[in-house]
Each structure stands twice: as C-alpha cells, then as structure tokens.
Amino acid sequence: xxxxxxxxxxxxxxxxxxxxxxxxxxxxxxxxxxxxxxxxxxxxxxxxxxxxxxxxxxxxxxxxxxxxxxxxxxxxxxxxxxxxxxxxxxxxxxxxxxxxxxx
Amino acid sequence: xxxxxxxxxxxxxxxxxxxxxxxxxxxxxxxxxxxxxxxxxxxxxxxxxxxxxxxxxxxxxxxxxxxxxxxxxxxxxxxxxxxxxxxxxxxxxxxxxxxxxxxxxxxxxxxxxxxxxxxxxxxxxxxxxxxxxxxxxxxxx
Numbered sequence: 001x002x003x004x005x006x007x008x009x010x011x012x013x014x015x016x017x018x019x020x021x022x023x024x025x026x027x028x029x030x031x032x033x034x035x036x037x038x039x040x041x042x043x044x045x046x047x048x049x050x051x052x053x054x055x056x057x058x059x060x061x062x063x064x065x066x067x068x069x070x071x072x073x074x075x076x077x078x079x080x081x082x083x084x085x086x087x088x089x090x091x092x093x094x095x096x097x098x099x100x101x102x103x
Numbered sequence: 104x105x106x107x108x109x110x111x112x113x114x115x116x117x118x119x120x121x122x123x124x125x126x127x128x129x130x131x132x133x134x135x136x137x138x139x140x141x142x143x144x145x146x147x148x149x150x151x152x153x154x155x156x157x158x159x160x161x162x163x164x165x166x167x168x169x170x171x172x173x174x175x176x177x178x179x180x181x182x183x184x185x186x187x188x189x190x191x192x193x194x195x196x197x198x199x200x201x202x203x204x205x206x207x208x209x210x211x212x213x214x215x216x217x218x219x220x221x222x223x224x225x226x227x228x229x230x231x232x233x234x235x236x237x238x239x240x241x242x243x244x
Contacts, residue, residue: 027122027158054147056154057216085147092222093215 005029008036015043022051025059033062043075050081055089067099078102115174120188122161125154128173132184135175141182141244149184149242152223155216156186156238164190164236181226181241188236194229
C-alpha cells in the first residue's frame with residue numbers, strides 16, 4: 001500500500017511556521033492541508049517536502065492559496081527540501097517563478 | 104509474431120469514477136509497472152499523468168455515479184494506460200493549455216491537471232468510440 005495519507009507536523013516559533021509534510025498532496029489530502037494549517041499569525045510559512053511522495057495539481061492549488069494568503073499580508077512562504085521529481089512539477093507549470101522552491 | 108505482439112500483455116481493471124479510489128488506481132499501476140520493469144522515474148511520471156486524468160474523469164464525466172475502465176499495455180517500447188468512460192463526450196486535449204507565462208494569480212482556473220498530464224506523458228491521445236471517451240497516455244520505456 002502506498003503511503004498515500006498526508007501527515008502534517010507543525011512547529012511554530014513566533015511568526016514563523018514550519019510544516020513538515022509526509023505522504024501525498026492529492027484531491028483527498030490537500031483540503032486537509034488547507035484546513036489544518038492556520039496562518040492567521042504567521043508571516044513566514046515554510047513547507048518541508050522532503051518526505052512528500054507526490055504533489056498533484058490539487059496540491060499545487062493548495063500551495064497557491066497559502067501563497068496568496070501570506071503574500072496578502074506582506075509575509076513570505078517557501079518550499080524547502082523539495083525532491084527533484086517534485087521540483088519538476090513546479091518548474092513545468094511555471095509555479096517556481098511565484099513560489100520559492102528549494103532543494 | 105511481431106515485436107509488438109510479443110510485447111503486448113494487457114491488464115484491465117474497472118474503478119468507480121471517484122477520486123477516493125485514487126489510491127487503488129495508483130496501487131494497481133505501480134504493481135503493473137513493476138511487472139513491466141518500468142523505471143522509478145518513469146513510474147513517477149506515469150502516476151502523475153494518470154492521477155490527473157482519473158481525477159478529471161471522476162470530477163466531470165458523470166452527473167451521478169459511473170465507472171472508468173483502466174487498461175495497461177506495452178507496445179513498441181511504450182507503456183500505455185488507457186482510460187475509458189461512458190460519461191459526457193469530452194476531449195480534454197482540446198482544452199487550451201494555461202498560459203504559464205502569466206502569473207498564476209492571473210491565470211484562469213482549470214486546465215492545470217490536463218496540462219500536467221500532457222507534460223508528464225510522452226504520448227497522449229483521445230478518441231470517442233461506441234459511446235466511450237477513450238484517453239490513452241504513454242511513457243517511453
């Protein structure tokens with residue numbers, strides 16, 4: 001069985017929120033990400049994707065929603081430890097120009 | 104016997120057109136691609152493309168419940184997955200690609216999934232036959 005659930009570990013330090021994600025970002029799990037990550041008092045949002053197996057288009061949309069929320073209040077968001085294959089998903093859609101995507 | 108005859112080994116499974124069944128589809132494709140010795144990076148590409156096609160059918164093909172028949176086969180050094188549904192006639196390949204030169208916030212919603220399916224597959228085709236939408240995606244082996 002594939003590791004298809006999404007695990008979200010959050011660590012908050014002042015206005016900085018680090019979310020370590022494990023699993024898949026698909027149409028079933030991406031809404032959970034949007035529900036569970038509260039950015040109300042956050043001005044730096046970091047997603048660690050080291051243990052993410054797949055990011056499908058529904059996951060890309062979720063990141064764009066977070067980006068808009070954070071950007072709207074002058075904060076920053078970045079994606080770190082992005083596996084090579086998943087980085088390709090961002091570069092191929094041009095989303096790497098809007099989102100900060102790092103190895 | 105030709106080479107393509109020799110390579111052909113079809114596997115077929117029917118799924119409810121429901122994105123909650125995505126994991127079942129991926130499990131099926133992974134096991135099948137392992138059987139065909141498809142390399143991991145190619146498996147990633149096929150699964151990424153197949154997910155978008157399957158979710159598209161799940162969301163838009165039927166007003167109520169429906170099914171998707173998924174058939175895999177190898178032909179001419181390409182691994183193919185064929186999706187057949189009996190939902191509304193629709194060719195997603197006619198959908199205009201999103202303009203990725205636009206900032207994502209300025210882009211129209213929609214079309215991103217099928218755009219990714221095109222990007223991740225080496226071959227993609229659509230036909231409408233006997234009341235079925237048939238979308239076939241292939242990756243070079």
